Amino acid sequence: MTINFMKYRTLWLSLSVVVTVLALVFFAVWGLKYNIDFTGGGLLEIKFIQERPNIEEVRSVVTSIDNSISVQDSGDNNVIFRFQKADEAMHQNVVTELRNKYTDKFQEERFESVGPSVGKELKTKAFYSIILAMIAIVLYIAYAFRKVSYPVASWKYGLFAILALIHDVLLVVGVFAVLGKFMGIDVGLPFVAALLTVLGYSVNDTIVVFDRVRENLGRISKISFTDLVNRSVNETLARSINTTLTTLLALIAIFFWGGVTIKFFALALIIGIFSGAYSSIFIACPLLILAHRKKQ
Template sequence: MFDIVGKRNWFFLASLALIIPGLIAILTGGIRPGIDFTGGTLWEIRVKPNVTTTQVYQVLSENGHPEAVVQNAIEPDKSSGIIMRLKAIDQTEKLTLAQKLTAAGIPNGNLTTSVTNPTTPGGTSIGASGTPTSTASITTTATLTTSKTVTPTATLTASKTVTPTAALTAGKTVTSTGATTGTGAISGTGAISATGTTTGTTTNDAQVSLQTVGPAIGSEITGNAILAVAAASLAILAYLWYAFRKVPNYGQGGIPQALRFGLCAVIAMLHDVLVVLGVFAILGHLFGIEIDALFITAMLTVVGFSVHDTIVVFDRVRENLARRIFPSYAQVVNHSLLQTLARSINTSLTVIFTLTALLLFGGGSIRNFVLALLIGIISGTYSSIFNASLLLVVWESGWRTRPSPPPVTTGKARTA
């Protein structure tokens, strides 16, 4: 019979080898909170192939955002992208930056929402400056005046009824003195007056995503995240104490076995949390990876999985303790681990295969979330087998194996 318990110190050293570098990375600022925690704007755009992060940062810095962090990104369609993290900006600031970036030749497409080829019922197109042409566009930062009823294909905020289905934000306030109908709406801070009809389509194909979170919301999310992990730990401890309350003491007495089970499960859970945090701190140092609200979701999922797997092992330990078929506590735990080892590994592998597929082929927006889950599931499987149960043995027998009084055999242990 393979002696897992006898090699427990090696397993503890392996855990320390994983945790200590992560702790060093955490203490040296490797954890990089995203805008969900710090507040700010996350803006992702498609850029031309030869555009560098230095060029983008220079534009942002020259226009009042020296704090900006610029990173390369690969979009789902394999095109080049840029992620910009900067202090919170409103729509007017966003439009100003979009114009500056466009003037620098950075976006790969249209970064400012515009109406392409708007036409009157007679077929006349109106350019950005209001000059009738047949091929020009009307950008939302210019004033549009027409003698026809406005029929927009983007969002319209007007004094008349609209039926929008898409969004168009203008740099000017929109007013209308005639009936307004269409498939969208125009909103802004200047004036677009109209008494007739203008039709067209909107484009903003260079922008991938834009997310703004205020500092107050970011602080609230941080507090809630800490509270959630603390509440989960206490709930798990209380549940395990209740679930294993009838486990008999096996050796010299002292702290009840039920409480030991709960504390060891929480320690193993914290092991998994530290492993995931440590890996992300190292990745933060090396690649600038940030954590967001989805990361907290992943952590709570890892906590749940870790405890779930630990309970399966502990339940078998409880059953074998009641039978007292082995002469020492360490032998009971070792036999219980061997009974549940294949089940634990097989169950975890099915999850690991699924997460690996998501990591390789899923979208970029969930990549960090999936990575946190994958690391946590692997760590949770390890800690359930090689940490949680072995801590019970250490608590009972010390760091060196000390046999408990010989028990009375009352039955045979079953296998998983």
């Protein structure tokens, strides 16, 4: 059975534009909540051996040192403290205050510190890494499809793949802007790693469809370009669904049972990979058809 995906291509593109604009608005208005990887500062995580006290009680213990200390529950018995000062003195002051209150009822799980200049440098490098990855993808696709100049120029394959990638990345960023605003979820270097993974996974899915379009252009000549693209999508649909589902099942398992430290890394991948499968069919391919129709 052949599904006519391209029949409603205007609807898919319109929906994608709305989602992308909303994600941009969320990011522009609320931004992302950066953790110490980017802002600099200290992070201390402790685990209460028995039942964790009320989080407000714990907060009152450490705010006597510094009102800017952020206190957040994590998991069943863990508490995470974030403070702007990244020195060991602040670390020891917080631990001492907690010991005075709770003696040996907790244990220290980890302490991390990043200087403000290092954090700013990491943020800049993260941004450039994403931009460079996109440029490299465009160049690679343009080279790989260099022999396909009709009916759509080869460089446009790369351009449309990037537009699909931008949709995927912005969707993840928009969701985490909302999570940061309403749930206090912050992002750091693992989030950047997730975005780069989404870029690679999504473009791989798009290239599979584009490659089938290229093959069909060489062996099928009696159907319209729209029907040829739709046929190519249908021929690769089973592969796309199977690959996406198996990957998502593993990521969902990580999200629920993989621990707090990688929970939202997995969530970013879940959103991005699902969006990548969507954009390969409902953004990249309709854009090919749109470019062909404008050329006519």
